[in-house]
Amino acid sequence: MNMDAALQTFFTESRELLEDMESQLLQLEGIDEAQLQESLNAVFRAAHTIKGSAGIFNLDFIVAFTHVVESVLDRLRNQQIAIDEALVSLLLSCRDHIAALVDAAEAKEPPDVSAGEPLLAELQQYLAADAQPTSHAAATQVANTPPPFERMAADAVSNDCWHISVRFGLNSFRDGMDPLSFLTYLGTLGNLVSVTPLAEFIPALEQYDCESCYLGFAIQFASQASKQEIEDVFEFVKEDSELHIISPNSQLTEYIQLIESMPEIDQRLGEILLQCGALTAAELQRALSRQQQQQPTAPIGEILAHGDASLNPVLDAALTKQSKVRESLAKEQKSLRVDADKLDHLINLVGELVTAGAGTSLLADSLGDGNLCESVSILNGLLEEVRDAALKLRMVPIGATFSRFQRVVRDIAKELGKDIELQITGAETELDKSVVEKIGDPLMHLVRNAIDHGIESQATRLAQGKSERGEISLHAYHDSGNIVIEVGDDGKGLDPEVIRRKAIEKGLLDEQSNLSDEELFNIIFEPGFSTAAQVSNLSGRGVGMDVVKRNIADLRGRVEVLSQLGQGSTMRIILPLTLAIIDGFVIGVADEQYVLPLDTVLECLELNSAELDSTDEPYINLRGQVLPLIFLRDYLAVRGSKPRRQSIVVVQSGGQSAGIVVDRLYGEFQTVIKPLGKLFSRVGCVSGSTILGNGTVALILDIHGLLDAMIAYEQLQYRR
Amino acid sequence: MSKTILVVDDSASIRQVVSMTLKGAGYSTIEASDGRDALAKLTGNRVHLVISDVNMPNMDGITLLKELKARPDTKFTPVIMLTTESEAAKKEQGRAAGAKAWVVKPFNPQQLMAAVGKLIMP
Numbered sequence: 001m002n003m004d005a006a007l008q009t010f011f012t013e014s015r016e017l018l019e020d021m022e023s024q025l026l027q028l029e030g031i032d033e034a035q036l037q038e039s040l041n042a043v044f045r046a047a048h049t050i051k052g053s054a055g056i057f058n059l060d061f062i063v064a065f066t067h068v069v070e071s072v073l074d075r076l077r078n079q080q081i082a083i084d085e086a087l088v089s090l091l092l093s094c095r096d097h098i099a100a101l102v103d104a105a106e107a108k109e110p111p112d113v114s115a116g117e118p119l120l121a122e123l124q125q126y127l128a129a130d131a132q133p134t135s136h137a138a139a140t141q142v143a144n145t146p147p148p149f150e151r152m153a154a155d156a157v158s159n160d161c162w163h164i165s166v167r168f169g170l171n172s173f174r175d176g177m178d179p180l181s182f183l184t185y186l187g188t189l190g191n192l193v194s195v196t197p198l199a200e201f202i203p204a205l206e207q208y209d210c211e212s213c214y215l216g217f218a219i220q221f222a223s224q225a226s227k228q229e230i231e232d233v234f235e236f237v238k239e240d241s242e243l244h245i246i247s248p249n250s251q252l253t254e255y256i257q258l259i260e261s262m263p264e265i266d267q268r269l270g271e272i273l274l275q276c277g278a279l280t281a282a283e284l285q286r287a288l289s290r291q292q293q294q295q296p297t298a299p300i301g302e303i304l305a306h307g308d309a310s311l312n313p314v315l316d317a318a319l320t321k322q323s324k325v326r327e328s329l330a331k332e333q334k335s336l337r338v339d340a341d342k343l344d345h346l347i348n349l350v351g352e353l354v355t356a357g358a359g360t361s362l363l364a365d366s367l368g369d370g371n372l373c374e375s376v377s378i379l380n381g382l383l384e385e386v387r388d389a390a391l392k393l394r395m396v397p398i399g400a401t402f403s404r405f406q407r408v409v410r411d412i413a414k415e416l417g418k419d420i421e422l423q424i425t426g427a428e429t430e431l432d433k434s435v436v437e438k439i440g441d442p443l444m445h446l447v448r449n450a451i452d453h454g455i456e457s458q459a460t461r462l463a464q465g466k467s468e469r470g471e472i473s474l475h476a477y478h479d480s481g482n483i484v485i486e487v488g489d490d491g492k493g494l495d496p497e498v499i500r501r502k503a504i505e506k507g508l509l510d511e512q513s514n515l516s517d518e519e520l521f522n523i524i525f526e527p528g529f530s531t532a533a534q535v536s537n538l539s540g541r542g543v544g545m546d547v548v549k550r551n552i553a554d555l556r557g558r559v560e561v562l563s564q565l566g567q568g569s570t571m572r573i574i575l576p577l578t579l580a581i582i583d584g585f586v587i588g589v590a591d592e593q594y595v596l597p598l599d600t601v602l603e604c605l606e607l608n609s610a611e612l613d614s615t616d617e618p619y620i621n622l623r624g625q626v627l628p629l630i631f632l633r634d635y636l637a638v639r640g641s642k643p644r645r646q647s648i649v650v651v652q653s654g655g656q657s658a659g660i661v662v663d664r665l666y667g668e669f670q671t672v673i674k675p676l677g678k679l680f681s682r683v684g685c686v687s688g689s690t691i692l693g694n695g696t697v698a699l700i701l702d703i704h705g706l707l708d709a710m711i712a713y714e715q716l717q718y719r720r
Numbered sequence: 721m722s723k724t725i726l727v728v729d730d731s732a733s734i735r736q737v738v739s740m741t742l743k744g745a746g747y748s749t750i751e752a753s754d755g756r757d758a759l760a761k762l763t764g765n766r767v768h769l770v771i772s773d774v775n776m777p778n779m780d781g782i783t784l785l786k787e788l789k790a791r792p793d794t795k796f797t798p799v800i801m802l803t804t805e806s807e808a809a810k811k812e813q814g815r816a817a818g819a820k821a822w823v824v825k826p827f828n829p830q831q832l833m834a835a836v837g838k839l840i841m842p
Binding site: 060171176177178185188211233234240 | 745746789795796797798799818820821822834835837838839840841842
């Protein structure tokens with residue numbers, strides 16, 4: 001720690017800086033704006049460096065004088081005052097005085113401080129020139145203070161100063177604390193613009209304890225120091241003292257800017273203020289403890305605002321920031337946008353995984369290793385969960401699609417002069433995203449049809465004793481592995497007779513044919529059929545319902561019509577829950593395996609050949625109910641002899657039950673549905689294919705199609 | 721006349737570092753190895769600040785502080801206690817005895833000088 005060597009460096013450095021300062025000052029006049037700024041900066045830097053270095057070596061007489069020069073230079077370079085010949089001369093004289101002080105310090109002679117006093121007085125004029133007057137007009141100086149900092153006119157106070165109010169604790173003197181030394185130390189951080197003693201705590205003479213400290217100060221402090229740094233000055237006394245540090249105006253703007261630029265993390269208000277420096281840790285602690293004492297608890301913001309009104313703009317900024325961040329975080333937590341392709345890819349992979357898992361499972365079973373089988377079954381259990389979770393990723397509520405119809409119904413009803421209300425239920429029902437996307441058009445058709453053809457005009461409704469306002473309902477719900485969407489209206493309903501006439505007229509129906517109402521209703525889905533006597537703008541072009549049916553069939557769904565003449569009709573769309581993976585039930589006929597969707601399977605029975613042979617009819621008595629049988633072997637025209645024992649799989653679809661007679665039962669199996677090629681699009685009872693665990697391809701049977709085909713076949717037989 | 725600081729610590733190296741730092745800043749120093757030594761060296765000397773360790777043989781820093789407060793000539797003399805983070809209990813005792821200024825070891829010269837600067841003027 002060789003101070004002397006360092007001191008020598010300081011003297012050399014100072015002289016160089018002073019020389020530079022002189023040459024810069026001499027060329028200040030008559031140079032252009034940009035160069036002027038640069039020169040002023042150089043002069044300022046020189047003074048600033050000298051002041052800083054002198055401080056380290058405790059050359060306070062140099063610091064004190066240079067500080068004032070620096071302040072003037074600062075105003076100059078900030079263009080708060082203009083440069084003129086007089087000022088240049090003054091600055092040159094100041095430079096000379098600093099040089100003299102440095103020389104004196106080197107020679108270890110007492111410096112001629114008095115020579116600087118007239119210069120200081122002149123400099124003060126530039127400093128006080130346009131400064132704000134302060135309320136502490138009669139600022140009293142601290143008694144007997146040797147001036148390590150400049151005594152400045154109280155009216156030099158501007159809003160750019162920190163306002164520090166400190167009341168020292170009564171025991172300060174007894175604790176060995178000298179208030180003055182704290183102020184002196186504060187002076188090393190910046191400029192004490194004014195110091196006003198607060199005398200109101202001094203008691204009457206009788207109560208006056210000469211060892212107690214009654215001092216308080218209001219300080220205007222110009223500094224670049226942070227609030228924390230300023231508070232640290234009073235570190236040793238802050239426990240017993242009352243300390244308030246109020247930020248300068250410019251600092252407030254800085255805080256606000258800081259708050260706005262903070263990263264978007266959810267933080268408490270106190271944390272935000274602490275981080276930007278508007279609040280010190282101690283202040284926050286005080287406010288928090290005050291908050292705890294209060295009943296009922298007030299928000300921390302209110303307590304802080306109460307304590308320091310100048311903080312209000314910062315508080316507002318912090319609160320805005322906080323709520324903004326919270327909002328965006330809440331949004332982020334609610335949903336995450338993922339590219340649909342990525343999801344599809346994931347689901348494809350999960351599909352492959354399911355197939356591979358089934359293969360492993362088969363292999364493990366054939367090996368007969370108990371431990372392996374167990375671990376494979378655990379693996380498959382997890383796989384099932386992964387599959388369900390992956391499929392759920394694609395599930396979206398149908399609500400958004402439904403609510404779109406509010407507007408459609410309102411607009412079309414208005415256009416047609418009808419008064420119609422749309423009722424929506426089950427908007428939270430979730431279904432596969434791709435289904436939601438594709439169901440919009442068919443739904444639109446059905447809703448339009450309901451408005452146009454279903455709901456009668458107001459006059460007709462009133463005449464029929466119905467309410468003037470018609471009602472259309474959209475209803476979605478889950479039903480045994482399916483999603484059901486119903487579009488209902490309370491209008492006139494379908495008239496089987498009209499449909500019949502129309503169908504015959506269009507050549508869709510034989511005049512002699514005897515169809516049930518339900519069968520007649522289904523004719524509306526035939527291509528080229530339209531019941532509207534007049535083709536309206538909205539519907540009735542005869543291209544509607546068949547397209548609807550096809551669209552829904554594309555989604556592996558079907559549509560049913562329920563209608564009561566005069567009461568209204570309901571179009572029921574039944575869709576599979578997912579498009580990709582289902583739980584299947586594997587059965588075997590001859591050497592082939594087939595998959596039935598598990599949710600259609602009710603139970604399995606053994607076929608009692610004796611019972612069957614006795615009736616010669618394809619029915620059995622299942623607990624008192626007639627169960628029609630479908631001999632899959634016959635239906636699929638499989639050759640070869642029947643096995644000795646056959647099984648019946650009891651299935652149910654759309655309210656119909658049937659027993660499917662198969663050769664073998666293999667059990668449950670997770671099935672990844674692979675669509676069939678276009679070639680097979682007309683094959684009614686097969687909905688897709690899948691790859692089994694052993695790698696063979698199996699067809700997925702469409703139970704509904706199978707039942708329909710069976711019924712049609714039987715009717716044909718019956719007619720014959 | 722430069723101000724005098726009494727440096728009390730049983731570790732000679734810490735005394736040396738503290739003394740050198742203070743002397744570098746222009747203070748005079750008196751060194752003492754423990755509380756009792758410190759009290760002895762106070763006789764006949766006027767000190768402006770005492771920097772004392774807490775844990776010392778013969779007389780610890782807190783007892784020294786109490787002694788200083790009891791003497792009329794050192795009653796108002798500021799005292800900086802040197803402590804380590806682990807001595808939380810000692811710090812409480814010291815606080816009760818009226819020690820307000822604490823510097824946590826290890827400290828660098830700047831930290832020490834900042835504490836000194838807050839308590840006495842150069």
